[in-house]
Amino acid sequence: MREVTHVVCTGCSLLCDDIKVTVEGSSVRGIYNACSRGCSRLTIEVSEERLTHPLIRVDGKLEKTNMENAVRRLLEILKSADRPLLYGWSNCVSEAQILGIKIAREVRGVIDSTSSFCQGVVYLAAREARGFHTATLGEVLNRADLLVFWGCNPPETHLRHFSRYTFFPRGKYRQTGFEERDSIVVDVRESGSMKIARMPVLVEPNSDYELIETLRAVIKGYKPSKKKISGIDVSRVLSISEKLTSARFCAIFYGLGLSATKGTFRNVAVLLSLASELNKRGVRCVVLPMAGHFNMVGFNRVMLEMTGFPYGVDFHNGTPYWNPGETTAFDLLKREEVDAVICVGADPVSHLPLRLAKFLSEIPTVYIGTHRSPTMLVSEVSIPVALAGIEQEGTAYRLDGVPLLLKRIIDPPDGVPSDVELLKTLLKKVSG
Numbered sequence: 001m002r003e004v005t006h007v008v009c010t011g012c013s014l015l016c017d018d019i020k021v022t023v024e025g026s027s028v029r030g031i032y033n034a035c036s037r038g039c040s041r042l043t044i045e046v047s048e049e050r051l052t053h054p055l056i057r058v059d060g061k062l063e064k065t066n067m068e069n070a071v072r073r074l075l076e077i078l079k080s081a082d083r084p085l086l087y088g089w090s091n092c093v094s095e096a097q098i099l100g101i102k103i104a105r106e107v108r109g110v111i112d113s114t115s116s117f118c119q120g121v122v123y124l125a126a127r128e129a130r131g132f133h134t135a136t137l138g139e140v141l142n143r144a145d146l147l148v149f150w151g152c153n154p155p156e157t158h159l160r161h162f163s164r165y166t167f168f169p170r171g172k173y174r175q176t177g178f179e180e181r182d183s184i185v186v187d188v189r190e191s192g193s194m195k196i197a198r199m200p201v202l203v204e205p206n207s208d209y210e211l212i213e214t215l216r217a218v219i220k221g222y223k224p225s226k227k228k229i230s231g232i233d234v235s236r237v238l239s240i241s242e243k244l245t246s247a248r249f250c251a252i253f254y255g256l257g258l259s260a261t262k263g264t265f266r267n268v269a270v271l272l273s274l275a276s277e278l279n280k281r282g283v284r285c286v287v288l289p290m291a292g293h294f295n296m297v298g299f300n301r302v303m304l305e306m307t308g309f310p311y312g313v314d315f316h317n318g319t320p321y322w323n324p325g326e327t328t329a330f331d332l333l334k335r336e337e338v339d340a341v342i343c344v345g346a347d348p349v350s351h352l353p354l355r356l357a358k359f360l361s362e363i364p365t366v367y368i369g370t371h372r373s374p375t376m377l378v379s380e381v382s383i384p385v386a387l388a389g390i391e392q393e394g395t396a397y398r399l400d401g402v403p404l405l406l407k408r409i410i411d412p413p414d415g416v417p418s419d420v421e422l423l424k425t426l427l428k429k430v431s432g
């Protein structure tokens with residue numbers, strides 16, 4: 001039995017790095033500090049659904065094959081496609097994401113991640129609002145005296161958010177923790193977060209933009225002419241603005257409840273503008289997205305670094321081209337503009353609308369992943385890979401953009417490569 005400390009959990013984008021595990025042989029036995037989701041993630045290698053052999057479709061049926069055949073078929077699909085889409089990447093280490101971008105460039109395909117219809121919209125918002133206001137979670141822990149959760153519910157999505165960084169812990173300048181922090185939770189339903197917030201705010205669905213814009217106007221000195229804004233009394237709107245302007249460090253976290261409702265990225269843009277307004281008035285205000293998959297932020301960072309764009313990049317003409325709505329996975333699949341899809345660390349068949357999932361079954365699709373999934377069932381080839389942060393080391397970016405080194409705790413099943421090893425082989429073959 002051996003003990004491994006400072007393990008980084010890949011259960012969500014909070015990437016808790018204080019996990020301790022005990023390992024016996026090739027199994028994780030004890031887990032300390034992780035939440036229930038983290039524990040499931042760290043023991044996921046023993047799941048019956050684990051993909052341990054490459055599969056290839058023969059006469060309509062999936063059959064076991066060896067790695068050589070699977071890679072050969074994958075290469076045939078990639079090379080014969082005019083416009084392949086390389087999709088997924090949010091559950092991969094950044095080293096794999098870099099290789100994916102290089103492969104997309106070589107085959108003149110399109111590369112996109114799940115962030116294009118999740119929190120990647122923050123980049124569109126930042127363009128409109130002329131920049132981000134951000135901070136690390138450590139800064140929030142040590143300094144924040146006002147926490148705002150808008151359209152998100154961390155107790156269900158990022159389980160240790162409240163206990164590790166926001167509501168409860170003591171910070172360097174917030175010695176009494178919970179007692180010293182004020183909190184506002186804005187949502188359309190009574191969530192768990194709302195129950196413990198000092199100021200719960202129940203808004204009408206799809207009316208967040210109106211409320212944020214009104215708050216911005218109030219902070220600038222205007223008086224609202226309506227009695228109710230977004231379904232709440234104007235007196236309450238004034239109380240929210242008072243809390244915002246009297247804070248010293250305000251951290252706003254938002255989820256899909258804001259960025260995926262009516263207004264989409266413009267809701268985030270107006271939130272960033274509200275933060276600008278507060279910053280102008282001496283309140284340090286930061287806005288952080290509650291990213292879902294553990295390395296969604298990493299994909300955006302790596303893409304920006306290598307192509308100048310955060311997601312959905314088309315290399316068809318040899319140079320990176322980005323036009324959300326045209327080069328993003330959802331839209332390409334909707335218009336049936338790609339002729340092969342390579343899914344890496346993603347299960348689009350489970351998450352996309354039925355028509356789009358059906359389209360995946362009509363074109364050559366390749367699934368590269370750790371577990372059996374509905375996407376595997378429609379794929380021509382499925383290739384198993386090691387679990388990032390458990391069987392494979394690498395880099396991942398936390399939701400605040402801080403890069404962390406993932407550890408390899410146990411060995412992957414026999415013959416199962418890491419996605420980095422697999423993609424290195426592919427890159428060599430497509431460049432040759």
Ligand code: SF4
Nearest residue numbers: 009011012016038160
């Ligand atoms: S909060 Fe997220 S990263 Fe932290 S232990 Fe739970 S699942 Fe893992």
